Amino acid sequence: EVQLVESGGGLVKPGGSLRLSCTASGFTFSTYSMNWVRQAPGKGLEWVSSLSSSSNYIYYADSVKGRFTMSRDNAKNSLYLQMNSLRGEDTAVYYCARVAPGSGWNEDYWGQGTLVTVSS
Amino acid sequence: QSVLTQTPSASGTPGQRVTISCSGSSSNIGSTYVNWYQQLPRTAPKLLISRNDQRPSGVPDRFSGSKSGTSASLTISGLRSEDEADYYCAAWDDSLSGRVFGGGTRVTVL
Numbered sequence: 001e002v003q004l005v006e007s008g009g010g011l012v013k014p015g016g017s018l019r020l021s022c023t024a025s026g027f028t029f030s031t032y033s034m035n036w037v038r039q040a041p042g043k044g045l046e047w048v049s050s051l052s053s054s055s056n057y058i059y060y061a062d063s064v065k066g067r068f069t070m071s072r073d074n075a076k077n078s079l080y081l082q083m084n085s086l087r088g089e090d091t092a093v094y095y096c097a098r099v100a101p102g103s104g105w106n107e108d109y110w111g112q113g114t115l116v117t118v119s120s
Numbered sequence: 121q122s123v124l125t126q127t128p129s130a131s132g133t134p135g136q137r138v139t140i141s142c143s144g145s146s147s148n149i150g151s152t153y154v155n156w157y158q159q160l161p162r163t164a165p166k167l168l169i170s171r172n173d174q175r176p177s178g179v180p181d182r183f184s185g186s187k188s189g190t191s192a193s194l195t196i197s198g199l200r201s202e203d204e205a206d207y208y209c210a211a212w213d214d215s216l217s218g219r220v221f222g223g224g225t226r227v228t229v230l
Binding site: 035037044045046047050059060061062095100103104105106107108109110111112113 | 155159206221
């Protein structure tokens with residue numbers, strides 16, 4: 001069974017940093033590209049970042065470019081999102097999601113999400 | 121303002137057919153696959169339709185997807201109370217080099 005478990009969320013002050021983790025199981029993590037998608041309270045889904053299986057390709061939304069860094073450790077079946085210079089508008093539930101092969105970066109499995117709150 | 125445009129809400133009585141539309145452009149829907157996701161209240165999104173019209177194992181056959189040009193649609197045939205949820209379309213955008221989501225459609229079962 002595919003499982004994605006996010007962790008690392010919490011309350012952080014504006015300008016602060018936070019590192020999210022996503023631990024994968026139930027599939028060969030090293031062969032799948034991954035996405036981060038977020039959802040602000042009461043709002044829709046917003047794509048954050050995408051990373052290929054070997055970390056050769058990486059893409060970021062303009063809203064986070066230069067502040068967020070997505071990475072992975074295939075030996076640990078783990079995905080990360082380093083978030084710096086956090087702003088109030090970054091407050092959201094952050095989901096990691098697996099990309100279906102050959103799907104054009106479309107997700108097929110999602111984690112349960114971790115809440116990040118940016119507030120003083 | 122989302123790159124993919126969905127009507128904010130749709131409703132129907134049990135057993136009715138409901139269609140949700142998703143409008144994009146040649147750089148997204150017009151050039152790549154569209155996925156549809158269902159998000160029940162207070163839960164994570166779940167894949168409903170992949171590659172425009174493919175239903176993953178376990179998804180009831182009352183859900184169907186289609187794509188034509190720069191638009192896609194999701195149809196729920198035989199609406200049930202448990203279908204009350206938010207539905208999102210999504211695709212890759214070649215111009216933006218990123219994923220784009222529709223703003224979501226809230227389906228209400230009357």
